[in-house]
Amino acid sequence: MHHSLFLMGAPGGGGNSSVLLIYLGLMFVVFYFFMIRPQSQKAKKQKAFMSNLQKGDKVVTIAGIHGTIYKINDDNATMQLEVSPGSYLKIEKSALSMEWTMAQQKAAEPTK
Incomplete structure (x- = not known):
């Protein structure tokens, strides 16, 4: 039950949306550093590899x-x-x- 208290935030439900936004922001940052950024770096390396053949x-x-x-x-x-x-x-x-x-x-x- 302590999990639901954490997600609820401040009494009145006003903090619930800010906690959700923080979670979404953190998820995006993690997604960027582990998925998007490595893919773009690999694409740059692939392009350099092809042009140097x-x-x-x-x-x-x-x-x-x-x-x-x-x-x-x-x-x-x-x-x-x-x-x-x-x-x-x-x-x-x-x-x-x-x-x-x-x-x-x-x-x-x-x-x-």
Whole structure:
């Protein structure tokens, strides 16, 4: 029963709406910091990743196909991916996995 006293606020019910507004405000702040902000930061990183791609980069697609960028096509939305010597696939840039590509590039770096 002590929970209902807390939510009621001041006698007369006037404090009830202010407590509710505080809860809603706190929920929005938490939602922003745990959902909206990380998503926008990830989108910025993805955009930077896509714009920095160049011939010779080793990449991984979202389907798990590993290859090397052979050519970025004139439309700037597709590329030729060399999957084995002399074997090429035309893929959309959006089909690349930033996370898997970064993990693969880290694994390929020599340890110091």
